[in-house]
Amino acid sequence: MQKIIITGGAGFIGSHVVRRFVKTYPNYNIINLDKLTYAGNLENLRDIENEPNYRFIKGDIVDLEFINTLFDSEQPDAVIHLAAESHVDRSITNPLEFVMTNVVGTVNLLNAARENWKGKYDKTRFYHVSTDEVYGTLGEDGMFTEETAYDPHSPYSASKASSDHFVRAYQDTYGLNAVISNCSNNYGSFHFPEKLIPLAINNIKQNKPVPVYGKGENIRDWLWVEDHARAIDVIFHNAKAGQTYNIGGHNEWKNIDLINLLCTILDKKLGREAGESAKLITYVTDRAGHDLRYAIDAGKLKSELGWVPSITFEEGLEKTVDWYLANEEWLDNVTSGNYQQYYKGQYNNR
Ligand SMILES: NC(=O)c1ccc[n+]([C@@H]2O[C@H](COP(=O)([O-])OP(=O)(O)OC[C@H]3O[C@@H](n4cnc5c(N)ncnc54)[C@H](O)[C@@H]3O)[C@@H](O)[C@H]2O)c1
Numbered sequence: 440m441q442k443i444i445i446t447g448g449a450g451f452i453g454s455h456v457v458r459r460f461v462k463t464y465p466n467y468n469i470i471n472l473d474k475l476t477y478a479g480n481l482e483n484l485r486d487i488e489n490e491p492n493y494r495f496i497k498g499d500i501v502d503l504e505f506i507n508t509l510f511d512s513e514q515p516d517a518v519i520h521l522a523a524e525s526h527v528d529r530s531i532t533n534p535l536e537f538v539m540t541n542v543v544g545t546v547n548l549l550n551a552a553r554e555n556w557k558g559k560y561d562k563t564r565f566y567h568v569s570t571d572e573v574y575g576t577l578g579e580d581g582m583f584t585e586e587t588a589y590d591p592h593s594p595y596s597a598s599k600a601s602s603d604h605f606v607r608a609y610q611d612t613y614g615l616n617a618v619i620s621n622c623s624n625n626y627g628s629f630h631f632p633e634k635l636i637p638l639a640i641n642n643i644k645q646n647k648p649v650p651v652y653g654k655g656e657n658i659r660d661w662l663w664v665e666d667h668a669r670a671i672d673v674i675f676h677n678a679k680a681g682q683t684y685n686i687g688g689h690n691e692w693k694n695i696d697l698i699n700l701l702c703t704i705l706d707k708k709l710g711r712e713a714g715e716s717a718k719l720i721t722y723v724t725d726r727a728g729h730d731l732r733y734a735i736d737a738g739k740l741k742s743e744l745g746w747v748p749s750i751t752f753e754e755g756l757e758k759t760v761d762w763y764l765a766n767e768e769w770l771d772n773v774t775s776g777n778y779q780q781y782y783k784g785q786y787n788n789r
Contacts, residue, residue: 442468444515446500446548447522449473451630452568454483455668456519461493463672468492470513473522474499480778482769483629497782500544510551517564519675520548526633527572527595531727534594541598542605549609556615565617566675567606571660571685572596573621576730583621584736585683592728610681618678620671622686623735626755627664628762632773636756639698640763641770643705643716653725655695658732662688663755666748673746684744687735690752695720700753704760 443460447453448471461469469492473479487493498505500522523541524530530537549565556563574583575590589604591597603619610617630637642649670686678684692700702716709716740746750758763770772778 441466441517442470442513442515443517443519444470444472444509444513445519445521446472447479447520449475449479449481449483449495450521450525451478451483451627451634452625452664452667453521454480454629455627455664456521456671457484457493458487459665459668459672460519461487461490465492469494470515471495472498472500472509475779475782476524477779478525478631480629480631480773480781482772482778482781500547501539503547503550506547506551507554510555514555516562517566517675518548518552519566519568519671520545521568523599525595527593528633528726530593530595530598534598537594537598538601541595542601545602546605549605549615553609553613553615560614560616563616564675564680565606565609565615566671567603567617567619568671569603569619569621570596570599571621571623571687571733571735572730573600573603574733577732577734579732582734582736583685585621585685585739592730607681616680618674618680619683620674620686621683621735622667622670623660623662623688623733625664625667626661627759628766629769630664630759632770635694636697636701636759637763637770639701640705640760641774643702643719644709644764646719648721649698649702649719650721650723651694651698652723652729654722655693655698655720656731657694657729658691658734659694659697660687660734661690661692661697661752661755662686662748663750663752663758666750669749670740670746673744674740677744684740685735685737686740686746687737688748688752689735689737690748691732691734692752700756701760704757708760708764 448457591600609615
């Protein structure tokens, strides 16, 4: 019986990880620890919220006393840490919030783990979920490997890089059993519509302008979120302590090409004339410090642990568009802010 605290489990990727673990491992106890910021949405987990091996606990990883008490009372065997402030634009406006959650919050969890797991580091695991953005930007060629030197450019990536360093420091200094994965951009269901793909789908659907930074030349390597959750599962169960794995889809797309593909898919699905949705594309001033290109070499994960993506980008994008079109209520609740009421209705007495 494993008791695992998954932090940030009400967010986009976290909800997929929670669902996967709850469904795949009925003999595990899964605790979803989440502060429910604007990005945390328990509606993402409606289908599993009554499973006997699942529990939600509302809490802030920046609150050291709360974290220590939680570790004392729950005695978890492992942490899978996804809680973070995750939106680069928000980090440019409010960097300190990113330092608090992404750096201080991570160190609080590491400290609690270090104290609670003394004498049993070989039987416990701290899994830190990170991003490829820590590596900075690429020119036209090359890929990020696990050996690439860190070179973050945004307050978001700097805070994630810092948290990665702390995780390694706790592994090296105290012998904590830690693993890290650095993943490329994710897409899929339950993605908060401030990020590129869900924002574009929502705006195209509503005939609103689709903002594209600069000339849309920035390149990202996209991975279907359920493939990321499966990679986390594989790494969590099989990686040796102290290892880092890059996770990516070998799937580079210029932002403008991706938006055009979405427009084509949505023209068909919404019964519009070919080219109609693309008229909504609106170029806006580029993001400050915008990294040009990210591309992940996930060869180590493939050769050592046998993980490869399960679907193509075209398949995944079509599934994603279908999901957003079929889940209007979810999207309306998120865009109107009503999703925040769900917690009150659902968990008022807990
Ligand atoms: N989205 C991506 O493409 C991507 C790619 C690679 C890595 N990552 C990493 O994966 C993780 C999850 O990303 P996401 O896109 O699902 O993020 P998200 O913003 O959708 O979700 C973050 C979750 O963390 C919770 N949270 C925030 N601050 C908290 C705090 N102080 N205490 C407790 N909970 C808190 C939020 O309520 C939310 O549920 C992050 O660590 C991110 O850096 C994301």
